[in-house]
Amino acid sequence: MRIRSLLALAAVGVSLAACSTVDRFDAAGDVHALLVAIRDNDRAGFDAHVDRQALKGQIEARLMDEARQRQPGDKWMAVAAVLAGPVADVAGEALIRPETFHAAANYYGYTPDRPLPGRVAIASALRPAGDGRVCAAKKDGPCMLIFTREGSTWRLTGFDPQAANLHLKR
Incomplete structure (x- = not known):
């Protein structure tokens, strides 16, 4: 057995x-x-x-992680959270190339x-x-x-x- x-x-x-x-x-x-x-x-x-969307998502997640590491109540944290998506799109277009x-x-x-x-x-x-x-x-x-x-x-x-x-x- x-x-x-x-x-x-x-x-x-x-x-x-x-x-x-x-x-x-x-x-x-x-x-x-x-x-x-x-x-x-x-x-x-x-x-x-x-897969551009996956890579842009990774960039956006990285930006959000950076924003979360700031002090709670930091006004820049809120700004970074709002801008993470658009910034990831711009960064993706600039960086995701051969x-x-x-x-x-x-x-x-x-x-x-x-x-x-x-x-x-x-x-x-x-x-x-x-x-x-x-x-x-x-x-x-x-x-x-x-x-x-x-x-x-x-x-x-x-x-x-x-x-x-x-x-x-x-």
């Missing part, structure tokens, strides 16, 4: 690991397409693999002077991030880019601006 339980538990573990590997390999093609679009400043390719993500693409080896990483190499840089999402990270590094499956396409839905060292091109 105990052996059956262990075998059943092992089978469930292998199934879950296989699903995670399939998701990572499946996502790798779209992650590759996004990173190529970033490297080549291809706005249409970039937009096809980015040029802003060049540092992240370079980090993953997408530079004009190097051969492009293969799908298996990309899949190995992805790890499950919960809720069916995957994140791009090198070895034990931080999750820089987070991807979520939307229909048949994996799209960028989150990022860590500090980890990715994102900046505007000047």
Whole structure:
């Protein structure tokens, strides 16, 4: 009886690991397409693999967090809360573009002077991030880019601006 339980538990573990590997390999093609679009400043390719609403939502949430950290009763907290949505929209338009993500693409080896990483190499840089999402990270590094499956396409839905060292091109 105990052996059956262990075998059943092992089978469930292998199934879950296989699903995670399939998701990572499946996502790798779209992650590759996004990173190529970033490297080549291809706005249409970039937009096809980015969920602007999710990224703007992340920017808005970050602005709200900053506002909440102010002293209670601070008049600027109320102003920041009212302006968070419009500011996130403006910031989203300014920041959610291929040029802003060049540092992240370079980090993953997408530079004009190097051969492009293969799908298996990309899949190995992805790890499950919960809720069916995957994140791009090198070895034990931080999750820089987070991807979520939307229909048949994996799209960028989150990022860590500090980890990715994102900046505007000047």
